[in-house]
Amino acid sequence: MHVVAVLALDKVIPFDLATPIEVFGRLRLADGGRPYEVRACAASATVDAGVFTLQTPWGLDTLLDADTIILPGCEDPASRVPEEVLDHLRKAAAGGARLASVCVGAFILAATGLLDGLRATTHWLAAPALAERFPAVDVDPHVLYVDNGQFLTSAGAAAGLDLCLHLIRRDLGSAVAADAARLAVMPLEREGGQAQFIVPEQPPAPRGAGLEPLLRWMQENTDIDLSLADLAARGGMSIRTLNRRFREQTGTTPLQWLLRARVRRAQHLLETTDQPVEQIAGQVGFGSPTAFRDRFKRITGTSPQNYRTTFRSRLSRSDAAHSSPGSNSPSRATRSSP
Template identity: 85%
Template sequence: MHIVAVLALDGVIPFDLATPLEVFGRVRLADGSTPYEVRVYSAAGTVRAGAFTLDAPWGLETLLDADTIMLPGCADGAVVVPEGVLTLLRKAAADGTRLASICVGAFILAETGLLDGLRATTHWLAASALAARYPRVEVDPGVLYVDNGQFLTSAGAAAGLDLCLHLIRRDHGSAVAADAARLSVMPLEREGGQAQFIVPEQPPTPRGSTLEPLLRWMQENTDVDLTLGDIAARGGMSIRTLNRRFREQTGTTPLQWLLRARIRRAQHLLEASDEPVEQIAGRVGFGSPTAFRDRFKRVVGASPQTYRAAFRRSASPR
């Protein structure tokens, strides 16, 4: 029997906690047997979990019996993980135990040092904080999960389901994992990564900066095939000065800033209109629908058609 330990620290996120309980707990093999025993562990008996508290039936003294340890995230991303917990996780890893995090549980796993030098992910909102706090971890905010063999991390919320199904497939094959996916009403594999779920920030328009009028003009002309010369002429400066001021005030180049504005505009049109993709490509300044599709998928992580299917707004009630 493969023991899956779900470690509940104080302030655990209920969704993250419940995901491995439900997914692994429902798995059945062809002969009807249950391959996983799922246990909830905590350092202290009673744990706060948002709107409720829970009493974990398992203490840390038997955590090393587990074959897989799941690390749900905590609502407080700055939570201090007890040193005794970190020591046990390192010991478990040394013994060959598999460790996997869900959402911001990646902060717990990174605190052990076990992710140093490895690629990892977390919820896109927390990715920059993870990278800043643990610079030796290669943070990839655009994927649903990362499998390093013994150490795995997943992005936010539903990506924890993807990770659990992936582990089941590793352990027992695609047929068993597909049955588990159906029970969870989930596809076994989802197209794209979490980049498609990131709400893109509007390209920055620093208030009071010397570039503000120029940036607003660029936003209003995303349908025009603007060159560096056009932008510099509009701003009344040389191309060299334009590039320098953009770096200083926006942190990027004029054309990269314009690209972000075009993709953001395209996402809005895909969500809010029925216009064909070919027409949207022209409206956001791409001369070729093929070039638009390629660039959109590279930036967003999904094709325009897939993005529209996922995020098309329902028609307003009449």
């Protein structure tokens, strides 16, 4: 079994710590087996996690037995990492272990020297400090995660989920990773990088205003061939204004948002109906089944047919019988949103 060790240092950020424990620990294969054994470990008997004190069942030696080591961030990224911890991490890496950091956990990984000469990322607010403190590391503040093979880094807390799903996909394939994504109510792969999460000069419009009526209308009309001019006219604005407001309020373009809405609709149809993939492609507004399959795989990480095989089995017969092919409501099996 693949051992995942999650290291808890004093002042560990609870979200960063819990994310890999939950994602890897809850994952099950089709036969019910567990592909990962998760071990929370620490350098001392108790760990100060701020709002609570943590006791872990494993010590630092478990790092040497691990296949993957996850390094959650700590409250103060500039705090000194105990040399004993760094030595164990270096030895684990020399033995072939894969090391991955969550958020400002990149500071811990960088302190080992293992990131020297490599590209890495961290939370965009901490990126300048990481670059200044570790000049040998090529810091990229714009991406959600960086995969160097043995050493991986991720951006802010939610990007830790992206990284965990990426690791699962590397280990077990897209179908299993898609299952993990559904369990986490998370898209398997988010488009864009950290730039979409940086606070803009003008805050997004509050709920009930701005683009919400247009977005709702787009969701209800995914089958229609819509151009930018059509969307701008529906929203009562120019194409330039439409593009600007979409960037401000959704972090993407109108057409990219529409494509993802079409894929969401297709996911529902694949889960709840027996319609052929070719028919579903037309129902959700794609001009050809090939274009549909390409976009679906790009967004979900798997093919429409594999998605149906993986997720339709989760619906009971009664659920399927009572699901209307024309309904926009999600099925009982929770579906992640882009």
